[in-house]
Amino acid sequence: MEENNIKQNILRFFEKSRGNYISGEEISNNLGMSRANIWKHINALRQEGYMIDAVPNIGYKLLMIPDKLQGYEIKNGLETSTMGQHIYYYDYITSTNDKAYELAENGAKEGTIIVAETQSGGKARLERKWISPLGGIYMSIILRPVVNIEEIPAVTLVSALSVSKTITSLYNLKAEIKWPNDIFINSQKICGILAEMKGHVDKVDFVILGIGININTAINDLPPNSTSIKTLTKNIANRVIFAREFLKQFESDYTQFINEGFKSLKNECAELSTLIGKKVNIKMHNTILSGLALGIDDKGALIIKNELGDMKRVLSGDVLMCR
Amino acid sequence: MEENNIKQNILRFFEKSRGNYISGEEISNNLGMSRANIWKHINALRQEGYMIDAVPNIGYKLLMIPDKLQGYEIKNGLETSTMGQHIYYYDYITSTNDKAYELAENGAKEGTIIVAETQSGGKARLERKWISPLGGIYMSIILRPVVNIEEIPAVTLVSALSVSKTITSLYNLKAEIKWPNDIFINSQKICGILAEMKGHVDKVDFVILGIGININTAINDLPPNSTSIKTLTKNIANRVIFAREFLKQFESDYTQFINEGFKSLKNECAELSTLIGKKVNIKMHNTILSGLALGIDDKGALIIKNELGDMKRVLSGDVLMCR
Incomplete structure (x- = not known):
C-alpha cells in the first residue's frame, strides 16, 4: 500500500499542475524522497498505462490516464469514511467475491473493496456465471453489519437502490430494480448483485456484496437482453467516477439501513421496482x-x-x- | 470407509455370538475375505482399545469394548436415515466445527457428523472457548436446510430440544433449555450448542451445528457451575447409546422443523425453557x-x-x- 500511496501522491501533483510540466525536484522535495525514487514510480505508472512525458531539465507531464479502476484513482477525491477506504485492485481475477471472502476471513475491515477489470469465474445467483468482459465494473464490498440475521436479505436491495440512484444521477437514465438483485434499463439488464455471507446463526461475521455493472462494455460481449451505459448514452463513461459516486451513495444508504432499518428505504425500492403491480x-x-x-x-x-x-x-x- | 465397514461387520459378528468364541473361518467365510485379512482387522481393533481374545483352533472372543465414540459403534443399530449415516471420528481434534465446515465446503452430505473424544480449540458462542475434556461428546452435524435464512436461528433451539429429550428419556433427568443455546440440569450447565453457517443471503449453503455434552466428564475437569451425566447419576453412561439416541431424536425434530416450521415445536421449547416467566x-x-x-x-x-x-x-x- 505504501507504494500505491506514492503513486497516488505523484498523480495528485500532476492533477494540480493542470497539464503543465512539473520538475522532478519539486515532486521529490514535496514527497521527501529521492529523485531516483520518483523516477522509479513514474516508470511503474507508465507500465500501468499512464502516458507520462519526461523532458530533461524541465520535468514530467501527464499526457493520458488509462481507463483503469486502480485503487489510487478511485481514492483520489473519494468522499466516504468507510466504503472504498481500502482497495484491492486486479487487472484479472477469477472472482472478486472469492477474494473478498478470503480477505474477510482474515479480518479485512468493513468497506474494503476488491475491484477487477475482468473475471474468469464471476459468480451470479443460483450457481450461474456472471460474464465479465472488459469495460465493466466488477466490485465486491466487505460488510460487517451488526444486525440480526433476518435483516440480511435486504442488503441486496439496499445496494441495488444505490446502483440505481448512481446511474440516474450520473447519466439521467431510469434504472429499475428487478427484485431481488438485478437492475434493468429499458427492460435490459445492466447490473447484477450477489451477496454471500458467513456467520453464526445469531451473529453475522461478514457479508460479501458482489456487484457487476456493464459500463463501457461492448454490447457484443454481453449475454442477450443486456445493455451497458456506453450503449445507452453512446459515450464512454468514466468508470472511476462511477465507482466513487456509487461508494458514496452506498455508504449513505447502508448507514441508513443499519441505523433505521430497511423499513426506511423500502418505499424508494418499491417505487423503482419492475415487479410491483405486475x-x-x-x-x-x-x-x-x-x-x-x-x-x-x-x-x-x-x-x-x-x-x-x-x-x-x-x-x-x-x-x-x-x- | 471400506476398512471401517469391515471392522463394523466383525464387531457385529461378535455381538451376535453373545460372548462366545467365534471361529476365524466363520468370519472369513461370511465376509468373503481371507483369514489373514480378518486377523489384520482384529489387530487394528485391538489397537483402538478393543480387548479381543484369540485361542488357536477355537477362534476369537470380544472381552471388552473401549469407551470410544467410533463411527462403527455409533452406526451399529443407528435408527436414522440421514443423521450420522456418514461419521468422521477423531481421538483428538482442534475443533469438530472447523472440520465440519471444511467438509461441508467440499460437498459433504446433510447428516454427516464429526465426533471427537477431545478438542483443543472447542468453540463456543461469542468467541468463547468450549472446554472439552475426555468423557464428553463433541459432535458437529452438517445440515443443508432448504428454508429461508430467517428460519435459521431456530435450528439451535431445535437441537437443544433434541438434547433435552434424549437426556430425559435415557436418564430420567429434567434438562432445561437456557435460551438460545445451553442446556442446564439443576441450574448447572450440561450442554452448549454453537451453530455456524455459510450461504447466500437468500439461500443457505450449510449450517454446522456443534454440540458439546458433558456425559462421563469428571466434575473437576469442567468449568464452575457445570455438571455431567456421570456426576448426576453416579454411573458411567454409555456415550455411544447417547449419540445414537440423540441422532434419532434430532432427525425426528429437525424433519418436523423443515416440514412444519419451528412454530410446531415452539411450545415444547417454551415449556422446557429456564427463562420464560422470569x-x-x-x-x-x-x-x-x-x-x-x-x-x-x-x-x-x-x-x-x-x-x-x-x-x-x-x-x-x-x-x-x-x-
Missing part, C-alpha cells in the same frame, strides 16, 4: 408461486397475492416472467 | 435489554416485555442473569 411467476425451491406482486415488506420480502387471494411473503426466488 | 437482562450488541421473558415466537426469538410495557423480540443475545 403478475409474476416465482420459482421457490421446487414450487412455483403465481400471483400479483403487491409490494416489499420491512425485511425486503416481496408480497404476493396469489389466485386464491392469500398473501404470501417471498424472501428468495427466481422470477420466471412477469407481465 | 425477569432477564440480555446483552445485545452494545445495549442491555431488561424485562420479563414472555415466550418464544415462531422464528425462535425470545419475547420480552420491558419496563415500559413494550414487547421486544430478541433473536440473539447473551443472558446476563435471570431471577
Whole structure:
C-alpha cells in the first residue's frame, strides 16, 4: 500500500499542475524522497498505462490516464469514511467475491473493496456465471453489519437502490430494480448483485456484496437482453467516477439501513421496482408461486397475492416472467 | 470407509455370538475375505482399545469394548436415515466445527457428523472457548436446510430440544433449555450448542451445528457451575447409546422443523425453557435489554416485555442473569 500511496501522491501533483510540466525536484522535495525514487514510480505508472512525458531539465507531464479502476484513482477525491477506504485492485481475477471472502476471513475491515477489470469465474445467483468482459465494473464490498440475521436479505436491495440512484444521477437514465438483485434499463439488464455471507446463526461475521455493472462494455460481449451505459448514452463513461459516486451513495444508504432499518428505504425500492403491480411467476425451491406482486415488506420480502387471494411473503426466488 | 465397514461387520459378528468364541473361518467365510485379512482387522481393533481374545483352533472372543465414540459403534443399530449415516471420528481434534465446515465446503452430505473424544480449540458462542475434556461428546452435524435464512436461528433451539429429550428419556433427568443455546440440569450447565453457517443471503449453503455434552466428564475437569451425566447419576453412561439416541431424536425434530416450521415445536421449547416467566437482562450488541421473558415466537426469538410495557423480540443475545 505504501507504494500505491506514492503513486497516488505523484498523480495528485500532476492533477494540480493542470497539464503543465512539473520538475522532478519539486515532486521529490514535496514527497521527501529521492529523485531516483520518483523516477522509479513514474516508470511503474507508465507500465500501468499512464502516458507520462519526461523532458530533461524541465520535468514530467501527464499526457493520458488509462481507463483503469486502480485503487489510487478511485481514492483520489473519494468522499466516504468507510466504503472504498481500502482497495484491492486486479487487472484479472477469477472472482472478486472469492477474494473478498478470503480477505474477510482474515479480518479485512468493513468497506474494503476488491475491484477487477475482468473475471474468469464471476459468480451470479443460483450457481450461474456472471460474464465479465472488459469495460465493466466488477466490485465486491466487505460488510460487517451488526444486525440480526433476518435483516440480511435486504442488503441486496439496499445496494441495488444505490446502483440505481448512481446511474440516474450520473447519466439521467431510469434504472429499475428487478427484485431481488438485478437492475434493468429499458427492460435490459445492466447490473447484477450477489451477496454471500458467513456467520453464526445469531451473529453475522461478514457479508460479501458482489456487484457487476456493464459500463463501457461492448454490447457484443454481453449475454442477450443486456445493455451497458456506453450503449445507452453512446459515450464512454468514466468508470472511476462511477465507482466513487456509487461508494458514496452506498455508504449513505447502508448507514441508513443499519441505523433505521430497511423499513426506511423500502418505499424508494418499491417505487423503482419492475415487479410491483405486475403478475409474476416465482420459482421457490421446487414450487412455483403465481400471483400479483403487491409490494416489499420491512425485511425486503416481496408480497404476493396469489389466485386464491392469500398473501404470501417471498424472501428468495427466481422470477420466471412477469407481465 | 471400506476398512471401517469391515471392522463394523466383525464387531457385529461378535455381538451376535453373545460372548462366545467365534471361529476365524466363520468370519472369513461370511465376509468373503481371507483369514489373514480378518486377523489384520482384529489387530487394528485391538489397537483402538478393543480387548479381543484369540485361542488357536477355537477362534476369537470380544472381552471388552473401549469407551470410544467410533463411527462403527455409533452406526451399529443407528435408527436414522440421514443423521450420522456418514461419521468422521477423531481421538483428538482442534475443533469438530472447523472440520465440519471444511467438509461441508467440499460437498459433504446433510447428516454427516464429526465426533471427537477431545478438542483443543472447542468453540463456543461469542468467541468463547468450549472446554472439552475426555468423557464428553463433541459432535458437529452438517445440515443443508432448504428454508429461508430467517428460519435459521431456530435450528439451535431445535437441537437443544433434541438434547433435552434424549437426556430425559435415557436418564430420567429434567434438562432445561437456557435460551438460545445451553442446556442446564439443576441450574448447572450440561450442554452448549454453537451453530455456524455459510450461504447466500437468500439461500443457505450449510449450517454446522456443534454440540458439546458433558456425559462421563469428571466434575473437576469442567468449568464452575457445570455438571455431567456421570456426576448426576453416579454411573458411567454409555456415550455411544447417547449419540445414537440423540441422532434419532434430532432427525425426528429437525424433519418436523423443515416440514412444519419451528412454530410446531415452539411450545415444547417454551415449556422446557429456564427463562420464560422470569425477569432477564440480555446483552445485545452494545445495549442491555431488561424485562420479563414472555415466550418464544415462531422464528425462535425470545419475547420480552420491558419496563415500559413494550414487547421486544430478541433473536440473539447473551443472558446476563435471570431471577
